[in-house]
Amino acid sequence: MxxxxxxxxxxxxxxxxxxxxxxxxxxxxxxxxxxxxxxxxxxxxxxxxxxxxxxxxxxxxxxxxxxxxxxxxxxxxxxxxxxxxxxxxxxxxxxxxxxxxxxxxxxxxxxxxxxxxxxxxxxxxxxxxxxxxxxxxxxxxxxxAQAATTTTTASGSTSTITPSSGQFWSKAGVAGMDSLPWLNTKLGWWYDWNVTPVGDSGAATPVSMLWGAGTADATDAARLAAFQALSYVPSYLLGPNEPDCSAGGGSAGLSVADTAALWNTYIGPYKARGSMLGSPAMCHQAAETFLPGFKAAISVDWDFTTVHINKNSMDGVRADLDHYATYGKPLWVTEFACVDDSSSFIPCTDQTKINTYINEIVDLLEADSRVMAYAYSDGMGLGSVWPTVSNGALSASGQTYLAAISKYH
Incomplete structure (x- = not known):
């Protein structure tokens, strides 16, 4: 052998x-x-x-x-x-x-x-x-050879998760490329919502994604065309981005049936070729009801559950993780951000609160054996204080994230 x-x-x-x-x-x-x-x-x-x-x-x-x-x-x-x-x-x-x-x-x-x-x-x-x-x-x-991890959720139910066979030297990552020049030596991975991420990632592994079905806007259509022309087998392949919310504003906006058809046609076949597959990432976080129907309609299961976390407290973060752990797969947090989502979507603006949140969530995600990777989100609609880069330099928030992950990597 x-x-x-x-x-x-x-x-x-x-x-x-x-x-x-x-x-x-x-x-x-x-x-x-x-x-x-x-x-x-x-x-x-x-x-x-x-x-x-x-x-x-x-x-x-x-x-x-x-x-x-x-x-x-x-x-x-x-x-x-x-x-x-x-x-x-x-x-x-x-x-x-x-x-x-x-x-x-x-x-x-x-x-x-x-x-x-x-x-x-x-x-x-x-x-x-x-x-x-x-x-x-x-x-x-x-x-x-790895042992399974049995965890008890906040609701008292238990779930058994076998760690993935594909992890990075560092759990930490970023969603978006702006901060790579400052963070890349500490990151294990990154992505920019495209099929083939573009940027100087240093030691960080770029991760591929099929964002949507090409129907949301011109960018979505271009991404689908790029995927159809893909000439290599990605190590990791993330599923559609927030199909459970209306198209636009960063969400793919697809029905369960359309998302499953997209998966079965384009994403699922890559598993037999060696790619590790990530589930679609949900817009509704712990309140999602999308994945059970999706799981029943696909011919090839996902390898890890992709998670978006937009919360402003660790209780909210834990609730999201506990929900997605019920699917029995390793968790890959592809976006996290400090957001008050109790009634709408309000990004945090107080720097002291943001700094505390960043340190707490990094500690939590590093300690949680269910989580195989996580990323600070530099996505849309997160205000002017949260982004990692401001005026061509690492922002206060970006500096806090760098310090937080440097304790571990």
């Missing part, structure tokens, strides 16, 4: 030096871990396949103070640098012990002579690790 994988072994040579041996072109897969290190060694470059481009890749190994070994693979071009893979592997407290053989899963072969799909089983190391794949040209999937 491992014959098609790159030859990769990590050996603890001394208390401060590690060696990595790798051969052939590689296609990288990122692994989700906290960052901490004390010693480092940078190895010669090797080719990394990133979306069909062979870029020089640098392997960097760090010996952490707790005795574990961290491997990073970064692919670089003249204009950008992409964190292609990152993982931590435990070692014995005694020197000279071989790092767990599961490190082989960090890089997979991308042989031009054999462009067939490869599936490799991976035995999870002592520290929790989950794999994600980047390449559009060859579909590679990795399975990770």
């Amino acid at each position: 491992l014959s098609s994988l790159a030859s990769l072994s990590l050996l603890l040579l001394s208390s401060s030096t590690l060696l990595v041996e790798a051969a052939g072109p590689h296609q990288a897969r990122g692994l989700n871990h906290r960052r901490a290190a004390s010693h480092a060694k940078r190895l010669p470059t090797l080719p990394i396949d990133v979306h069909g481009r062979q870029l020089p890749g640098t392997v960097k190994i760090r010996k952490r103070s707790d005795g574990s070994a961290k491997c990073k693979v970064r692919a670089s071009s003249s204009s950008s640098s992409v964190l292609a893979a990152s993982s931590t592997y435990p070692t014995s407290s005694a020197g000279g012990q071989q790092v767990q053989s599961s490190a082989v899963a960090l890089l997979s072969s991308s042989s031009a002579a054999s462009p067939t799909s490869t599936t490799a089983a991976w035995v999870a190391p002592t520290t929790t690790a989950t794999a994600e794949w980047v390449a559009p040209t060859t579909t590679t999937t990795t399975t990770t």
Whole structure:
């Protein structure tokens, strides 16, 4: 089974030096871990396949103070640098012990002579690790042994969620590209509501989306046309944006039947090709009644439940999370914002309250094992104080978000 994988072994040579041996072109897969290190060694470059481009890749190994070994693979071009893979592997407290053989899963072969799909089983190391794949040209999937999480909701009901097999090195993300120049080194992912996000995302993974059925406006029609012309397999694919509200103002405005037809025609087939699929994101948050009928009408289920949170208290945030946890899937909060939605949609304007909200929600989402990823929303209609960027610089709100996620990433 491992014959098609790159030859990769990590050996603890001394208390401060590690060696990595790798051969052939590689296609990288990122692994989700906290960052901490004390010693480092940078190895010669090797080719990394990133979306069909062979870029020089640098392997960097760090010996952490707790005795574990961290491997990073970064692919670089003249204009950008992409964190292609990152993982931590435990070692014995005694020197000279071989790092767990599961490190082989960090890089997979991308042989031009054999462009067939490869599936490799991976035995999870002592520290929790989950794999994600980047390449559009060859579909590679990795399975990770993970325990299910049973949670009790505010209403007293319980739900069991098995963590997704595709997570990022950082849960934190942004919806919109304005703040990327300041935040990208702390983000695991981002999106801009388009099929192929455009921007210098650094280490953050761009995430694809089919926003709507092409019927809401000209932008929606252009997005559908771009999806129909898609020439690669996205690692992650988000479903339609707020089909449960009327078209316009950021909502796709579709019936349950039309949303299911869109899913079955365009989104569902990508699951067999290797994409992880996100449910449509609901406008009505915990009050939605859309997804049960949608779920019954689709031929391929979603992998994670996409969540929008527009609340101004953590009680409201928890209620939203508890509602969506009942669908039994990992939760991906693609938008959160400080909004009073008790009677209408009123964005928060007090900077002190916004700062408190940002710190509290980041702490809550980081601690909640049901949540695989989350994003600060730079979407429409959120006023002038909430956006992360103002007058070409990171705003006070953006600075607060950066500080909040920097505690974790």
